[in-house]
Amino acid sequence: MGAESTLVIGAGLCGLTVAAGLARAGVPVTVLDKSRGLGGRLATRRAGDWRFDHGAQYLRPKSDAFAAFMGGLGPADWPQVPGARVGTPGMSALVKPLSSGLDVRTGQGVSGLARTGGAWLATxxxxxxxxxxxxxxxxxxxxxxxxxxxxDPLGVQAGAVxxxxxxxxxxxxEARPDLPDAMRKTDAALGWIARDGGKPGRTGETWVAQASAGWTRAHLDLPRDAAAAALLDLLRARAGGRLPGVLHxxxxxxxxxxxxxxxxxxxxSDPARGLVIAGDWCLGPRAEDAFHSAQVALAALGH
Ligand SMILES: Cc1cc2nc3c(=O)[nH]c(=O)nc-3n(C[C@H](O)[C@H](O)[C@H](O)COP(=O)(O)OP(=O)(O)OC[C@H]3O[C@@H](n4cnc5c(N)ncnc54)[C@H](O)[C@@H]3O)c2cc1C
Structure with a gap:
């Protein structure tokens, strides 16, 4: 594979890292993402003046390569979790430097892919x-x-993950619940609780609570409002049975x-067909895995 035009689908950390690497090497690259914003699961949701990191909570680089890469994305320390680095004013801000100068098209959901006449066509x-x-x-x-x-054989392999x-x-x-700034694996139902408003550059008593995979599976089809109410109940239980007035x-x-x-x-990857499939899931569950997968993808593309 080489300097041919490249279509990247997905403007998360992996896709943007690949796209930025290709662009630096002079490869014409277009990025499509179905969402309105960039970052994928490095996500920040706004509600009025509040912001919530509802995807990745923080990054804690293990490898020197990822630590150096992260340094270029302008992260801030979140002292409540030792070694944790976050984006400001939200996690999604971390990918902004990567997208600079790239042809990134948001709101472009790809439903079909076909290889015709030596090219990949996205529809x-x-x-x-x-x-x-x-x-x-x-x-x-x-x-x-x-x-x-x-x-596709590669698609079938991906489907097994x-x-x-x-x-x-x-x-x-309205006020601070009786909870520490960050709690991991709090019980079988809640895997993580964090005072999002306590991260650098945030305001307000904004909190994020993430259910365990088991609880989520058992409640997968709850309507959104019902899920929010059920999760609030779980959070209340962790906060000694009381929560301050709920504003949102x-x-x-x-x-x-x-x-x-x-x-x-x-x-x-399949060099003969100019096809690479990448993402965190190739190597692990964290953003750092998305970064390393992107490096392997770039090497597979000859860069
Ligand atoms: C709840 C949660 C908590 C997490 N906590 C942490 C943490 O604390 N620390 C950590 O390091 N990691 C954490 N992670 C994992 C981290 O967010 C991911 O590892 C990383 O963001 C994955 O990046 P990616 O580029 O591989 O995929 P993604 O970020 O998922 O990017 C994929 C992109 O593809 C787009 N897309 C999908 N299908 C299509 C389509 N058909 N057409 C167009 N676009 C499409 C999506 O919109 C998305 O933007 C967490 C993730 C979640 C969800």
Missing amino acids: DRDGVELARAAQLVLAVPAPQAAALLPD PMDPCWTLMAAF ADAHRWLYAQAAVPLGQGCL
Whole structure:
């Protein structure tokens, strides 16, 4: 694979890292993402003046390469969790430097992929062409990659990677609940509780609580309001049975939050067809895994 035009699907950390690397090498690259914003699961939700990191909570680099890369994204320390680094004013801000100068098109949900005449063609749900390029990098969660390439051997391999779901509560209170700034694996139902408003650059008593994979699976089809109410009940129980006045409560369901069992190799690639499939799930459940997968994808593309 080489300097041919490349289409990257997914503007999360992995897709943008690949795209930025290709652009630096002089490869014409287009990025499509179905969402309105960038960052994928490095996500920040706004509600009025409140902001909630409802996806990744913080990054804690393990490798020197990721630590150096992170340094260039302008993170801040979150002292309540030793070694944790966060984006300001939200986690999604971390990917902004990566997208600078790139042709990134948001609100572009890809429903079909086909290789015709030596090029990859991406189409929307009506079959209308969104983009075409000689090479394709699919940087989306494993089940979504599999759904886009159901008959492709690489798509089938991606489809074998299980990903856990996660219901997430985003709540704002009149005062501080009786809880520490960050709590992990608080019980069988809640995997994480954090005072989001206590991260650098935030304001307000905004809190995020993330359900365990088991609780989420058992409540997967709850309507959003019911999930928010149920998660508030769980949070109240953790806060000694009392919560201050609730100013805001909403829930987000991540169907594909984190890899339960990663693929075990940096990416899937077929040089003859100019196809690479990458993402955190290739190597693990964290953003750092998305970064390392992107490096392997770039190498597979010859960069
Ligand atoms: C609840 C939760 C908590 C987490 N906590 C942490 C944490 O504390 N620390 C940590 O390091 N990691 C954490 N993670 C994991 C971290 O967020 C991911 O590892 C990382 O963000 C994955 O990046 P990615 O680029 O591989 O995928 P994504 O960020 O998922 O990016 C994929 C992109 O593809 C787009 N897309 C999907 N399908 C299509 C389509 N058909 N057409 C167009 N676009 C499409 C999506 O909109 C998305 O923007 C957490 C994740 C979740 C969900």
